[in-house]
Amino acid sequence: MSEEPAARPEERPRAPREVWKKGGRLLSVLLAVNVLLLACTLVSGGAFNKVAVYDTDVFALLTTMMLLAALWTAFYLLRTARRPGAVPHRDAHAGPIWLRGGLVLFGVCTLVMDVFKTGYYSSFFECQSAIKILYPLTQAVFVIVQTYFLWVSAKDCVHVHLDLTRCGLMFTLSTNLAIWMAAVVDESVHQAGSHSNASHARLAPDPGSQAGGDCACATTVCRIFEQGYFYLYPFNIEYSLFASTMLYVMWKNVGRLLGSGHGHGHGHGHAPSRVSLFRETFFVGPVLGLTLLLVGLAVFVVYEVQVSGDGGHTQQALVTYYGFNIACLGLMTLVSLSGSVIYRFDRRAMDHHKNPTRTLDVALLMGAALGQYAISYYSIVAVVVGVPRDALGALSLAHALLVIAQHTFQNVFIIESLHRGPPGAEPPDAPPKEPCLTFANPDALHALPACPPTPGPVGPSLEGPQEATAATPAPRTHWRRRCLKDISLFLLLGNVILWIMPAFGARPHFSNKVEVDFYGYSLWAAIVNICLPFGIFYRMHAVSSLLEVYVLA
């Protein structure tokens, strides 16, 4: 079953000769699961100092995986993609320009991080194993190869070497997730080292343990390298996750047949609004959002300075931090809610087409939100059940409740936006047709739900949109669309600042003693260190989804 498709590629222009698609998928998923679990075991074992798994073991495994993945990628680019009929169609929804742009941006930051890491480990080359220098070098090669591969191939629906391509994609995906896990664990250990005091040092009892061996990082250059690479970790983490989502969509598209007109007919026009980026908004969203971003950055810097100083200012820093976050989350909740209210008046038909990219986006939004939900519920229980009720507890409770509300309403807004009908029914410059007609005659459409955007009763007016326009006020819809664009931009900038704070090291969860005292340090550290990476990923993913909402609105 496995190698049939490659046998006679010339006589089959349309369908790959595959008896059972799920069989091929099963094989590759099993491969990925096993590789990933092995990596997970080693990475989590390496995180505990009591366990006799060393970081060199982890590095060796990851280096091998990256080399194998890079080999397969090269094979794909040089052989598979060049076979006749290898890529009969391309999925227009996959790999949009902002995702690929983000990938390149984060890829460049990862390369800088690799330079810093190489420099850092070269500072004490004599007294540690060579794998620690080999690892960043291999990672640089892997990042370059993979970024090029995803840039040119993200939209491919591959129809030859089906099983090999599926396994290769899944293996590369596992490699990215393993790198993500290793980076997250390394960063958590680093954070725990800088936040825990002597009695709590469970995850990283020795702050210099990253240096490895007996050598210390003495020179100034070495210190700069060390500081630098920890600040660049968030970009590496996001790079791995971006690459993973693109690889998953490619995997779903292997052997996929696109119906005629699908994927080309309404390609969700990524091009139309690239010229006039902010012209279609009221400027309120971007201006408010930018203000929020700048205030947030100031609050973040003040918080970091006050917390990392001596203990006197921690209380004040936490009040500032929670105050800003509560205001920001409250505002974003209200804005998401008003976006959902606007959709109640928007009569565009829902898009029911199959779209792996969108399905994945929705699943990731819902799944990644679980991280912050879990932290919030643990906080709520700690504050409500715990005995000493002070101002910080109240702030923490309000913050947790608002986090839940904000994630919920933002997800509802984004998911509803992504499922709205194609904007092709509403050309950007011509006056809109159907929403106005719907508004003038809501009952007519009401009786015909879930149809393509050409309802029967109003058919004749499609030939004469000018008359329809004359009958209904055109600016009304523009007002709605502009509002939606404002809302998406505001939420986007809000998510950026809420990404920056935890990604670059703000951990009020540990500075605020309410939860630490209630659960004990080790349990609370486990909860936060497992859930927070998903919360951080949620913010980044919401940004890319909101960019899509902005373009589609």
Next chain:
Amino acid sequence: MSEEPAARPEERPRAPREVWKKGGRLLSVLLAVNVLLLACTLVSGGAFNKVAVYDTDVFALLTTMMLLAALWTAFYLLRTARRPGAVPHRDAHAGPIWLRGGLVLFGVCTLVMDVFKTGYYSSFFECQSAIKILYPLTQAVFVIVQTYFLWVSAKDCVHVHLDLTRCGLMFTLSTNLAIWMAAVVDESVHQAGSHSNASHARLAPDPGSQAGGDCACATTVCRIFEQGYFYLYPFNIEYSLFASTMLYVMWKNVGRLLGSGHGHGHGHGHAPSRVSLFRETFFVGPVLGLTLLLVGLAVFVVYEVQVSGDGGHTQQALVTYYGFNIACLGLMTLVSLSGSVIYRFDRRAMDHHKNPTRTLDVALLMGAALGQYAISYYSIVAVVVGVPRDALGALSLAHALLVIAQHTFQNVFIIESLHRGPPGAEPPDAPPKEPCLTFANPDALHALPACPPTPGPVGPSLEGPQEATAATPAPRTHWRRRCLKDISLFLLLGNVILWIMPAFGARPHFSNKVEVDFYGYSLWAAIVNICLPFGIFYRMHAVSSLLEVYVLA
């Protein structure tokens, strides 16, 4: 959008008036996620003695949830299901008889457990809160109402009160999962209490903590009640999971439209082979399986007696236990593999129809296997990296490797079996038509993959199956079908014994000191206590899937 469908039920006989199905689903999923996370927080908080969450909090929450779920169920049975046009079609794949039969069986055991629990807590009624007696009583009511509800409604495709029904189903599902979590945690605490020695008592430092308050369980009746309800826990756990899967399929079917002929045309005939249960096998599978089951029970009893006695026999008990498991797993791996090999010669077309029950089955098999995979990889790393290599380490390594192989090959076999074409094409008593034809002319079908089981070139022979039968050797296919039935029965019985051992308390993970010494007790206990419930559920779910495979083969 939410209450439209209920407004005019009489004028719409077919399609529920739903603009966007995913919107309604989103709402109910958000409800379930939030309820579930709150329950998860309280249950996990209650498991740690250091945390100030008491089991009465957990019981109060669960009692409230069960009452609400029972109220909704009553509303559904009395109002929703009685509206005109409420259930226009029923999904023939949902709620097969063995699933509902298993539900009733486990439900009865849960009721017995509730009687034991009520008796146990009544023994010291004076000195603890009433909620501990209210809880089993409420659970008994809930189990009776829910079992009746699932028995009569599991196949419904509801088309009225869409949003209310979705939320109700998701809330009931959350309730079942919360009860499952509470039971698993309670059992883990109990196991940890009986396995850990004094220095390791982290999860349950006080073995009498389940008794609550200051009273001890002194009388013999009370002791019997306590022992009894802990032995009945596995059934309660499986009851919750069975109910959850059935509720999930009902939720997926809310508002679903079945195409004409689908769900009725090839209803995967549950009835045909109910009369002749073992007549179609070679008797090798059931006999070998029963032998395995009996030997396994004997080994299990010996193991439990030797381990719970004084420390001298632990080594010997472990060798017996691992020896049996290695033999059993190896045999099952080989049998699964040979089943997959048989399918390579079986040319029945794959069934590509949409089928929520099967999709869920596959996802649960793959997902639940992750639990045992994870434990095995942690074992492998501990044995390979750890320094003292003795006979027990080697046995543990072989066991872990075989567990991975067995889960993988069994999943491949089951998933492939579930996707085979309907057996309706092959009536149980008439000689089979298409597989023989395919066998006689493999290239003709080969050029037409992934089609419904009526290939064009062989069309005429469908009107005259007698001729086709005369041309091909009929016993050949019977031989294949019989083999598949033998294989599925053998695997089924193997899974039963592998379910019994961990479900009723065998924990070689802790008796065998290899992993405990490597990871430390608390980390290893966390790994096992989180992953093992999924492994146990996997065995039960594999049994129900293999029963389906047996019927379909």
